[in-house]
Amino acid sequence: xxxxxxxxxxxxxGIKTLLTGMKVTGYYFVHPRQIITxxxxxxxxxxxxxxxFKGEVSMPHDENNQHKCTACSICEINCxxxxxxxxxxxxxxxxxxxxxxxxxxxxxxxxxxxxxICIKVCPQDAIVFSQGFEHAVFNREKLIKTLNKPGxxxxxxxxx
Amino acid sequence: MAFDxxxxxxxxxxxxxxxxxxxxxxxxxxxxxxxxxxxxxxxxALVGLFLVYAERKxxxxxxxxxxxxxxxxxxxxxxxxDFIKLLMKELIPIxxxxxxxxxxxxxxxxxxxxxxIAAIPFGKGLHAIDLNVGIFxxxxxxSLGVVGILLAGWSSNNKYSLIGAMRSGAQIVSYELSVGxxxxxxxxxxxxMQLSEIVEAQRNGWFIFTGHVPAFIAFVIFLxxxxxxxxRGPFDLAxxxxxxxAGFHTEYSGIKFAFFxxxxxxxxxxxxxxxxxxxxxxxxPLHIPGWEGFNIVMDYxxxxxxxxxxxxxxIFLMMWFKWTFPRLRIDQLLKLEWKYLLPINLFNIxxxxxxxxxxxxx
Numbered sequence: 001x002x003x004x005x006x007x008x009x010x011x012x013x014g015i016k017t018l019l020t021g022m023k024v025t026g027y028y029f030v031h032p033r034q035i036i037t038x039x040x041x042x043x044x045x046x047x048x049x050x051x052x053f054k055g056e057v058s059m060p061h062d063e064n065n066q067h068k069c070t071a072c073s074i075c076e077i078n079c080x081x082x083x084x085x086x087x088x089x090x091x092x093x094x095x096x097x098x099x100x101x102x103x104x105x106x107x108x109x110x111x112x113x114x115x116x117i118c119i120k121v122c123p124q125d126a127i128v129f130s131q132g133f134e135h136a137v138f139n140r141e142k143l144i145k146t147l148n149k150p151g152x153x154x155x156x157x158x159x160x
Numbered sequence: 161m162a163f164d165x166x167x168x169x170x171x172x173x174x175x176x177x178x179x180x181x182x183x184x185x186x187x188x189x190x191x192x193x194x195x196x197x198x199x200x201x202x203x204x205a206l207v208g209l210f211l212v213y214a215e216r217k218x219x220x221x222x223x224x225x226x227x228x229x230x231x232x233x234x235x236x237x238x239x240x241x242d243f244i245k246l247l248m249k250e251l252i253p254i255x256x257x258x259x260x261x262x263x264x265x266x267x268x269x270x271x272x273x274x275x276x277i278a279a280i281p282f283g284k285g286l287h288a289i290d291l292n293v294g295i296f297x298x299x300x301x302x303s304l305g306v307v308g309i310l311l312a313g314w315s316s317n318n319k320y321s322l323i324g325a326m327r328s329g330a331q332i333v334s335y336e337l338s339v340g341x342x343x344x345x346x347x348x349x350x351x352x353m354q355l356s357e358i359v360e361a362q363r364n365g366w367f368i369f370t371g372h373v374p375a376f377i378a379f380v381i382f383l384x385x386x387x388x389x390x391x392r393g394p395f396d397l398a399x400x401x402x403x404x405x406a407g408f409h410t411e412y413s414g415i416k417f418a419f420f421x422x423x424x425x426x427x428x429x430x431x432x433x434x435x436x437x438x439x440x441x442x443x444x445p446l447h448i449p450g451w452e453g454f455n456i457v458m459d460y461x462x463x464x465x466x467x468x469x470x471x472x473x474x475i476f477l478m479m480w481f482k483w484t485f486p487r488l489r490i491d492q493l494l495k496l497e498w499k500y501l502l503p504i505n506l507f508n509i510x511x512x513x514x515x516x517x518x519x520x521x522x
Contacts, residue, residue, distance in 0.1 A: 011500060018485065025222045025484040037226045 049131040054114045057084075057107050058130035059147040066155035067148055068126035071102040075118035075127065083111035084118055102148055109135060110143040166462050169285035196288050200277065204426060209239040211425040214472075215479055222483045246421075249414035254316060257411065261315035266412065266419035268308030273426045275301040280433050281355050283443045283463040294355035295343050298434060299336070302389070305427065306332040309391075309398065309408050312420070316411040324407025327490060328398035331388055334497040335395075338385035339431075341505040345378040345512045346371070346438045349521065355437055362441035364449065370522040374512040379439045381505055383477060386431035388493070390424065393482035397490060428478060429471065436470035443467040 028034065038047060049055065061067050071088035085106040090098050119127055127147070137143060179188040213228070213236065220227025228235030254262065278288040279298050291297050306329060313325020349371045350358040361367075368375050388395035399407030409420045436442060443463030447455045488496065515521050 021484045022480060025480065028224055029218070029221045029480070032221055035221075035224050035226055037224075039226070039229075 049133065053129070053131055053133070054116060055130045055132045056109055056114075056135065057112065057118060057127050057147070058132075059105060059127050061149055061152055062155065064155075065149060065152045067102070067152050068124040068155050069102045069105060069148065070124055070126070070154060071100055071105075072123065074121050074123065078117050078121045080115065080117065081111045081113055083108040101154060105147040107145045107147050108143065109145060110140065166464075167284045172285055196278075200274065200288070204274075204277075204422065207429055208422045208425050209243060211429060211475065212242070212421075213239045214475070215425075218476065218479045219483050222480070243418070246418040247415060251414045251416060252411075254318075254411050256317045258315035258317070261311045262411075263416075265308045265312035265315060266416045266423075268311060269305050269423040270308075270419045270426075272301055272303075272305035272308065273423045273430060275304070276430045277426065277433075279355060280430065281359055281437065281442055282467055284356075286443075286464065287356070290354065290356050293353045295347060295353045295358070295434075295438070298355075298430075299340055299343065302427065302430060303332060303336050305423065308423075312412070313408040316408070318411055320404040320406075321408050321410050324398045324400070324404045324410070328391055328408060330490070331391070331395060331397060331493060334494060335385045335388040335501075338381055338497060338501045338505055339389055341502070341509060342378040342382040342385065343434075343438065345374060345505070345509050348509070348512050348516055349375065350438070355442070358438055359442040359444055362444050364447060365522060366439065366441035366444070366446070368439045371512065371515070372521070374508050374515060375439065377504065377508045378512070379435070381501055381508070382435055382439070383474070383481075385497075385501060386435065387478050387481055388497075390427040390431055390478075392424070392428060392478060394485035394487050395493065396482075396487060397493065400487060428475060432474035432478065433467070433471045435474045436467065440470045440474075441466075442470075 040047065059067050059069060069086075071086055073086040073088070076084045076086045085108075087103045087106065088100045089103040091101045093099055114129075116129065119129060135143075176192070179191055182188075183191065216238070217227045217235075228238035231237040231241050253259075276298050279291055279294045281287040281290070309328045310325045313321040313323075313328070316322070346358070346367055347353055349367055350361045352358055352361065362370070364370075368379055371378075391398045397407075399409065404410070409417055412420060443466050445455075445458040445461060445463070445466055447458065
């Protein structure tokens with residue numbers, strides 16, 4: 001008797017779980033608005049990537065054309081692929097002190113694996129991942145990018 | 161009844177008579193065969209292309225995707241493009257394959273499905289052959305396809321193909337039983353094996369309504385078992401992509417692969433149309449006793465549309481199964497058949513016999 005009860009229990013339990021699964025897929029079938037696929041080339045104008053998307057490394061500049069990079073080159077040391085090269089220069093300040101400043105920040109997109117270590121280790125938060133993902137270019141040389149804009153300078157920290 | 165205006169019997173007889181009057185009997189018979197062959201070939205091509213497209217769309221919607229949408233509006237020409245690609249692909253010869261069997265296998269599979277579709281009534285008088293043991297014949301020829309699958313697996317000289325073919329053999333031997341027994345249940349209710357008479361018996365109500373409980377159980381069992389018989393998911397062990405690359409058709413390419421592919425979809429169409437015929441009344445319109453106006457309106461929808469509509473609903477159910485349930489292991493597959501479906505089926509036959517005997521059906 002017990003065996004029969006177990007048999008029936010297994011049978012109806014199985015049917016119930018199957019129906020539960022069919023309910024889920026059936027719900028999606030009749031709700032085509034929930035489709036999450038992006039129709040990429042058509043929606044290029046409106047496509048917005050999410051905040052944590054790892055596009056490419058970029059250096060944000062403010063309205064005075066100033067960035068936060070102190071040319072400490074921690075990112076360069078930490079990069080596993082050697083895709084970052086920080087070239088610094090010595091600049092003489094008004095008070096006669098010599099100070100290291102960023103000359104060119106070279107980022108080789110072709111060698112980058114988008115691991116994000118450079119952004120994690122940066123003490124100044126000077127570099128971030130941008131949202132751009134259309135990396136295709138016609139010339140390999142174009143993948144070697146200079147991140148700091150011409151004429152940019154270091155943003156001085158405001159002491160509180 | 162109003163749908164008698166869609167009767168094709170006299171039309172067929174006129175053509176038949178005209179041919180036999182003007183040609184010697186052998187030539188007339190050959191002409192009829194060629195006409196029917198061409199009609200079925202066209203039907204196969206169209207339905208096959210449509211089903212592949214429908215499957216991809218249904219699968220996509222269930223998985224929250226869009227599906228093919230680049231070739232033509234809503235991607236309706238995608239399958240035509242795929243078909244042209246398959247036609248142009250190279251037929252790769254396998255070095256140590258058994259050449260004759262290797263080339264023969266796809267034809268056996270497709271011929272089996274051609275033979276099965278011949279007996280199916282698409283409308284009144286719209287079937288190639290109306291045998292008095294129609295259901296029995298359909299069962300017999302539709303299980304011939306497994307010979308082709310076994311040959312394909314064996315002759316490919318490839319372990320994956322062989323394992324796939326053997327699984328398919330075990331599966332069809334098991335599930336053929338359930339398909340047959342659930343059909344027998346309905347034959348008890350109909351009192352005939354002739355498909356046209358089975359449809360005719362559902363004039364006042366489809367069997368799934370008139371046979372109530374046992375008919376419904378038989379329908380569910382038939383749906384499960386026929387899904388298994390066509391080697392479709394969740395019973396697609398024979399071609400389990402993740403385990404056997406592609407199972408029995410691993411070594412096939414080009415048009416030979418297309419034959420297997422087409423046969424799979426057409427087998428699905430055939431079992432769906434059998435389900436529609438013996439449970440949902442085939443081309444018979446929906447009649448509700450007492451609602452005269454409703455019945456007359458239903459009668460004016462051509463039987464072919466009724467038939468196609470019901471078939472497509474069953475096909476949709478099978479696609480729904482495929483994209484919902486995970487694949488069964490071989491032991492689960494056999495357990496489901498021998499421990500659940502078969503005992504329930506046998507009990508169901510007794511129940512149906514009792515109901516028919518006592519006149520408890522509608």
